[in-house]
Amino acid sequence: MAEAAIRHDWTREEALALLALPFNDLLHRAHDVHRRHHDPNAVQVSTLLSIKTGGCPEDCAYCPQAARYHTGVEAQKLLTVEAVVERAAAAKAAGASRFCMGAAWRGPKDRDIGKVAEIVAAVKALGLETCATLGLLGDGHADKLKAAGLDYYNHNLDTAPEYYGEIIHTREYQDRLDTLEQVRRAGLKTCCGGIVGMGETREQRAGLLQALANLPEHPQSVPINQLVPVPGTPLEDAPKLDPFEFVRTIAAARLMMPASIVRLSAGRSEMSDEMQALAFFAGANSIFYGEKLLTTGNPDVEQDRALFARLGLHPMEVAVESGTVHADLFAADTGCGGGCGCSSEAAVPPRTLRGAPVVIDGGCGCGGGCSTEGSCGCGGGSCGCGSAVEETGCGSGCGCVAA
Numbered sequence: 001m002a003e004a005a006i007r008h009d010w011t012r013e014e015a016l017a018l019l020a021l022p023f024n025d026l027l028h029r030a031h032d033v034h035r036r037h038h039d040p041n042a043v044q045v046s047t048l049l050s051i052k053t054g055g056c057p058e059d060c061a062y063c064p065q066a067a068r069y070h071t072g073v074e075a076q077k078l079l080t081v082e083a084v085v086e087r088a089a090a091a092k093a094a095g096a097s098r099f100c101m102g103a104a105w106r107g108p109k110d111r112d113i114g115k116v117a118e119i120v121a122a123v124k125a126l127g128l129e130t131c132a133t134l135g136l137l138g139d140g141h142a143d144k145l146k147a148a149g150l151d152y153y154n155h156n157l158d159t160a161p162e163y164y165g166e167i168i169h170t171r172e173y174q175d176r177l178d179t180l181e182q183v184r185r186a187g188l189k190t191c192c193g194g195i196v197g198m199g200e201t202r203e204q205r206a207g208l209l210q211a212l213a214n215l216p217e218h219p220q221s222v223p224i225n226q227l228v229p230v231p232g233t234p235l236e237d238a239p240k241l242d243p244f245e246f247v248r249t250i251a252a253a254r255l256m257m258p259a260s261i262v263r264l265s266a267g268r269s270e271m272s273d274e275m276q277a278l279a280f281f282a283g284a285n286s287i288f289y290g291e292k293l294l295t296t297g298n299p300d301v302e303q304d305r306a307l308f309a310r311l312g313l314h315p316m317e318v319a320v321e322s323g324t325v326h327a328d329l330f331a332a333d334t335g336c337g338g339g340c341g342c343s344s345e346a347a348v349p350p351r352t353l354r355g356a357p358v359v360i361d362g363g364c365g366c367g368g369g370c371s372t373e374g375s376c377g378c379g380g381g382s383c384g385c386g387s388a389v390e391e392t393g394c395g396s397g398c399g400c401v402a403a
């Protein structure tokens with residue numbers, strides 16, 4: 001199947017025409033393109049942590065962390081390296097492959113960047129992909145973050161250029177484009193999307209997608225957030241968006257940025273399982289995983305594990321410097337990679353990679369009798385190679401058949 005063209009010349013009319021297609025036609029087209037570019041059953045799994053909460057001087061009308069709104073979010077200082085590492089390790093153990101760190105700043109000061117770089121390096125050392133969202137970047141900031149091991153920088157366009165002035169007055173659209181330029185120049189991957197359900201029109205949703213798709217490079221990751229209306233913010237009473245309109249936005253994002261990972265981002269707590277399933281069908285292939293976003297709620301891990309199992313979804317495999325990591329939402333129950341006949345095994349689907357069985361080394365601890373232990377020879381976690389052990393590529397000298 002041929003891949004769809006990667007275009008940067010989308011007109012507003014074209015984007016709007018996609019959003020206006022009959023729902024079935026739109027979903028059919030989006031799902032077709034999705035299958036040509038992606039494994040339709042693989043979903044990238046990221047966990048988010050607010051490393052510096054609240055007290056932000058900006059006036060983003062959706063944001064519970066803006067100091068000027070009375071939302072009950074208390075301002076806190078930047079977390080310590082140790083505190084962040086503890087949360088990142090827990091996220092990894094629960095099955096996340098990327099750790100995204102957010103700070104309620106207009107942008108980091110020079111003195112902040114060194115501290116965040118230290119945090120990024122420590123999280124990266126756990127074998128996780130790293131992402132940060134710190135606001136507008138100053139000279140040299142992106143390079144320093146890249147040098148520390150940052151993989152992605154998240155900076156959203158948020159909405160269409162012509163609606164932006166209704167939402168934010170303390171920074172310009174162009175400021176955002178400038179930060180995105182710095183991110184690309186530093187060789188970081190871009191995570192850039194927006195929010196829908198802020199009272200914008202369909203044409204303005206088309207405008208957001210047009211602005212994203214016509215960036216010099218499509219963002220590798222495109223978060224589509226549904227507004228989480230927080231009491232105390234100017235948008236607390238924004239009219240609720242029709243769920244089909246949200247799914248249409250995901251589908252159009254998939255069609256306009258065929259190779260990008262599209263994240264079904266904030267707002268999942270308010271979505272039914274059926275709506276999320278439609279969004280995955282329409283081309284979403286990433287989620288935030290874990291009970292909290294930055295300050296608001298997200299589905300709990302058990303709910304997401306159950307949803308993945310019901311839909312036959314599996315976490316996307318990601319490449320990190322130490323090899324390939326198979327995020328495994330299910331293994332986290334006992335740390336066992338499955339195949340051992342333990343009580344949680346029923347929840348562990350069989351895994352293969354390029355046709356070969358995959359052994360997850362989670363410190364199995366199942367007391368032996370695990371069929372995969374026998375073939376791997378690593379004793380169920382004593383091989384010491386870190387995270388995911390593949391029979392075909394462990395490379396750690398642990399004595400497994402392929403080592």
Ligand code: SAM
Binds near residue numbers: 065105135136195227
């Ligand atoms: N302060 C930095 C900035 O604004 O770039 C980083 C953190 S900020 C919270 C990151 C993004 O979260 C925003 O650009 C916005 O898209 C999203 N966001 C914030 N509040 C939200 C809400 N109530 N609902 C949905 N998305 C939200």
Ligand code: DTB
Binds near residue numbers: 224265294
């Ligand atoms: C993004 O696009 N969405 C995330 C992440 N990037 C930083 C943030 C969602 C925040 C939702 C409101 C809150 O939890 O404070």
Ligand code: SF4
Binds near residue numbers: 056058105
């Ligand atoms: Fe501050 Fe970011 Fe919230 Fe805007 S979105 S108020 S910049 S934390």
